[in-house]
Amino acid sequence: MRAPVPVPFQPRHLAQALALQSQAYPAFLLEPEPAFASRLDVAAPFNLVVEREGQLLAYLLAHGWPRESPPPVGAVLDPVLSGDTLYLHDLAVSPKARGMGIGQALVAHCFDLAADAGLERAELIAVEGAADFWQRLGFRTGSTSPALAAKVAQYGPTAQWMSRPL
Template structure:
């Protein structure tokens, strides 16, 4: 990453920039949620939400929160519960228009994926909107066409997911442990 780029956790002073980026990306397609909804999603999991700074300017953000696989936030309401799941739902990844095409989304995505792995998450899900499923497919996500997101996400919305690279899932761990005499202490909950 360039020396003038920095990924960091969202702070209270970042919300004007995040709201502006979100509106720029989604208002034109009717998907803008507004400050309160965005902030409620970040408040549900501050350790998995980031901004991307270029010099002194915030040029991107990513919001992700724990959600069970095949479930997703309702765009018409704020998050009022923190869900406990080994799956993270990547709700938004936005890069300012003039900074797109420079690999910044992939940079932010790599940072997020590494964080998900370090925190022990097993999977990442998302809903691709506005034709972005090609970007997500190129980054290891696979479509679940059998899951129909609500129409509020747009007519072309696609639910997608991937496993977190390098993280053995609980099912794999327990299956492996059962082939031995006794499971390791940290493999049993």
């Protein structure tokens, strides 16, 4: 079966996305609802979902952000803050939808939107062993400043800072 097409993340998706987040991530990485919802107000065109028959299969939270300055876990984002870099904050795919290429489809669509908006670079923190997935999509690890390394460490002992050109 062909993977569904990504569409913009709408407020009506929030409850299902929070439930999916709790399935996909350990407790220390869960964003409380106010923090999660604040990502919908920052560069909203980069937040995407895939749904089928009213069921959320996956979501991607991504926003324009200042280079090499990831927000802390649980931070409520300032809606007026933006930047020159696409920051991929969160990607979750439901267990029943894994292996369908949905994650890659969300990221590819997001890259197209960001490139159209003039962004030239993408950054993320790979958590919970996801670095291999992100490497397949062109992301690479690199050296980090002590301040950036400290921020990345807040995302867990296996977290890795990764970036790539768009």
